[in-house]
Structures are given as C-alpha cells and as structure tokens.
Amino acid sequence: MKLFSCQCCQQALYFENTTCESCHHPVGYLPGLSALTALEPAGHGRWHPMEPQVRNAELVYCSNHDHDACNWLTTPSQTGQPPVCFACRFNRTIPNLEDPKNLERWRKIEVAKHRLFYTLMRLKLPIRSWREDPNNGLAFNFLDDAPDGSAPVMTGHNNGLVTLAIREADDAERERMRVEMGEYYRTLLGHFRHEIGHYYWNVLVRDAGRLESCRAIFGDDSQDYQDALQRHYNNPPPEDWRERHVSSYATSHPWEDFAETWAHYLHIVSTLETAWAYGVTIHPGIPDPSTLSTDGPMNDPYLTATFDEIMDAWVPLTSAVNSLNRSMGLADFYPFVLTAGVREKLAFIHALIRETQALR
Known part of the structure; x- marks a missing residue:
C-alpha cells in the first residue's frame, strides 16, 4: 500500500x-x-x-x-x-445489520476487501462481477452461522462466488481457529487473497489455455478435490512438504497450492510497496551483510519489478521485520520459508500476472 x-x-x-x-x-x-x-x-x-x-x-x-x-x-x-x-458492486450478500455486532464485523471485512481490490487494480488484473457474468463472475457473500449452530458457514470459493464466514471478523474466534488448524497465519485479508486465487485460477489458467503449464508446476488438478481434502485432514502432511509448498494446506490439492501461492505473492508485492513508499532500506551491521541488504527504492513491485528483484528485496525485509517483532515479544511477521520449490511456484504466478498485464 x-x-x-x-x-x-x-x-x-x-x-x-x-x-x-x-x-x-x-x-x-x-x-x-x-x-x-x-x-x-x-x-x-x-x-x-x-x-x-x-x-x-x-x-x-x-x-x-x-x-x-x-x-x-x-x-x-x-x-x-x-x-x-466499484469495490462494493461485487457484494452479493452482506451481514444482517439489525444485529449490532454485525456492523463492526462488516466494517472489518470491508477494510480487508477494499485492500484486496486496491491490489487487484494496481496489478491491472481483469475483474468481472457476478452482474456481468452470472455463471463465473466475482461475487461476495458475507454470511453468519445459523442461530442454532446447525449450519456453520464455511469460507470458500465456487465459480467466482467467494463466501466468507463473518465470524472470521471476531479476533478471538479467528485466533482460536488458527490454533486449531495449526496455521502460522490467519487474517481477513489473507482469506480474501487466498479465495481470489481460486477465482484467478479459473480466469487466468482454466479459461486462458494455461492448464498444462500450470499442472507442470502445481500438479494434476483433475484429481478428486473432496477426496484430496479428506486425505489432508485425516493424515499429517508429507515430512518434506516445505520443500515444495508454502504451507501444509497447500499440499492438499493443486488448486489449494495455487491459491496459497497466489495469496503469498499478493502479500509480498503489497508489503514491498509499503516498504518502498516509506523508503525502507536494509543494511544490517554484520561482517557480510550482502545477502540481507536492500538498497531501494526498487522498481514498482506491482508493475515493473522483476521476480528476482522482488525476491532480493523480500528476504532482507522479512528478516528485519521478523527481528523487530521478536524484540517486542511478538510472533514473526512472516513465518514462512521460501525454498527453491516455492520460489518456482511464485515465479509462475509472477509470470502469469506480467503476461496478463502485457495484454491489457
């Protein structure tokens, strides 16, 4: 930002x-x-x-x-x-505002959603609403659980429709779910960035003739999705999952791998723009600071920076901010390791976005 x-x-x-x-x-x-x-x-x-x-x-x-x-x-x-x-045209269902707690929940959701749209527009990505394309256009349902608890809402994506359980806007509930799911990170903005990854898999991969190139990187998405999720929840992830996946959830199915990687790419370019805007440079006081230094300002991460420039700036920035967080007794700002296998997938996302930008 x-x-x-x-x-x-x-x-x-x-x-x-x-x-x-x-x-x-x-x-x-x-x-x-x-x-x-x-x-x-x-x-x-x-x-x-x-x-x-x-x-x-x-x-x-x-x-x-x-x-x-x-x-x-x-x-x-x-x-x-x-x-x-423009951003609010994509809302199909908002919470019942007669319930006083829902107004504050909705405001938090809209903050995250508007930040998502800022990023999508800065990246010059195509966005068609459900009003323009009823079958595959983007829409948002922000839904609450049934009062008797009989029908809990599941956050997810289905052919352009992103459903967000509004309980995710309750910080304590979201943290409880993060711990229960064994996640490093769980935020409203993270949910939006992940689910929009599914939407762009449809738009930029499935509908744009890139299935085979995507499968070469992320694997065969034709495997049964529900069976794959069930296996994921019933079994621990492979011991070496970090070598090829940015999160354990990304191991469940190639669609989830793509969406998780997409979300991290958005995390990275958005945060780098913020650092860029503040003129942040990193020059650690160690004998060999070369691998943890950035000179800045870099090229615009949204539009002109190369993938290598983005990675070269990201690693020193996250190292510095993780250390700052630890000095405050906080969890790491970015507790993920970008191995060579993960970088290959991020590079695919980067190339996909740059190709799309070139056509617009």
Whole structure:
C-alpha cells in the first residue's frame, strides 16, 4: 500500500481515512487513479475532488459510506438507486445489520476487501462481477452461522462466488481457529487473497489455455478435490512438504497450492510497496551483510519489478521485520520459508500476472 497526502495541507493520509486529521477536509478514494483526495462540497451531497486530474468532477461517496464501511468515490446514480462504488458492486450478500455486532464485523471485512481490490487494480488484473457474468463472475457473500449452530458457514470459493464466514471478523474466534488448524497465519485479508486465487485460477489458467503449464508446476488438478481434502485432514502432511509448498494446506490439492501461492505473492508485492513508499532500506551491521541488504527504492513491485528483484528485496525485509517483532515479544511477521520449490511456484504466478498485464 502506498502513502497518500492531503491536497489541501499535505498531511499524510492512509487508505481508510475519511477525514484529514490536520485540516479536517473530508477525504475519499479515487479507484481509477489509486489516489486519496481531499474534497470540497459541490452541493446536494456531491463533492469536488481536490485531486488536480479530476478537479472539475462531481462525485459522491459510495452508499456504504453511510455505515462507515467504505470511503470510495463514484459517480452519482442515474437510476435513483443508492450509488455503489466499484469495490462494493461485487457484494452479493452482506451481514444482517439489525444485529449490532454485525456492523463492526462488516466494517472489518470491508477494510480487508477494499485492500484486496486496491491490489487487484494496481496489478491491472481483469475483474468481472457476478452482474456481468452470472455463471463465473466475482461475487461476495458475507454470511453468519445459523442461530442454532446447525449450519456453520464455511469460507470458500465456487465459480467466482467467494463466501466468507463473518465470524472470521471476531479476533478471538479467528485466533482460536488458527490454533486449531495449526496455521502460522490467519487474517481477513489473507482469506480474501487466498479465495481470489481460486477465482484467478479459473480466469487466468482454466479459461486462458494455461492448464498444462500450470499442472507442470502445481500438479494434476483433475484429481478428486473432496477426496484430496479428506486425505489432508485425516493424515499429517508429507515430512518434506516445505520443500515444495508454502504451507501444509497447500499440499492438499493443486488448486489449494495455487491459491496459497497466489495469496503469498499478493502479500509480498503489497508489503514491498509499503516498504518502498516509506523508503525502507536494509543494511544490517554484520561482517557480510550482502545477502540481507536492500538498497531501494526498487522498481514498482506491482508493475515493473522483476521476480528476482522482488525476491532480493523480500528476504532482507522479512528478516528485519521478523527481528523487530521478536524484540517486542511478538510472533514473526512472516513465518514462512521460501525454498527453491516455492520460489518456482511464485515465479509462475509472477509470470502469469506480467503476461496478463502485457495484454491489457
């Protein structure tokens, strides 16, 4: 995530801001420009962005701004329906907001989902909604369990439909599940990045003639998925799973391997952009710092950095931040080992995205 600044007073702004804390101008996000902009009133609930490229536009907040769940801007509705921004158009079902605890859950979910969309748009990936393509378009259902506990919602993906169990927005519940599942890492943003990997397997692999090249790296996805999951949950992973997989769950089936690897690629480029925005360089004070040093700023990790540049920057950054976390008594920021086998898969994802960008 890059840094933003207020066009009025130059105060630093952050992605979720709705107001500049310095000059108190309202703030909104312009998805087409990947920019936050201070706003001036244009009357009738409309706003003039102070961003020079769209200074004369009249825009409105997404209607989910009324719930403090979105700060994105869009054009005024021409149909009389509430205006909905690009990211929120993909919502098919949101939680029942009559339940007071669901509003806070939904807000947390939307923070993660909007960060996902920031990344997808920065990567210039194709995104078709369920309204455009009812059979395979992207949609989100944010669902709660049945009140009597008889039908727990399972987070997952099915032909473009991403279902997220809203209990994942409860920190204590999510941590309980992380420990129960033996996971290093479990976050709302991680869920979104994983499930969107399944969507892009459909779009960029299955539907784009890349099945054989993908199978050469990730394995034969034609094996029965449910049987593979059952074997995974009934048996420990192979002892050498770290040699070829970024997580033990990735060993369950090639689809899950692809989605896990995709999620990690998004983790990496997003975090590197943040480090890049802050001008972070790593120069450890050891006799031979060469393998743990970065000079920065690197090329844009979303669009122009090579895979080797990304890896060369990622390893020193994670080493440094892991050490900082340990100094605070916290778990490692990135507790994963990117072996040669995992890097080969990440390189496939990188090449897949760069090929897609070149066609757009």
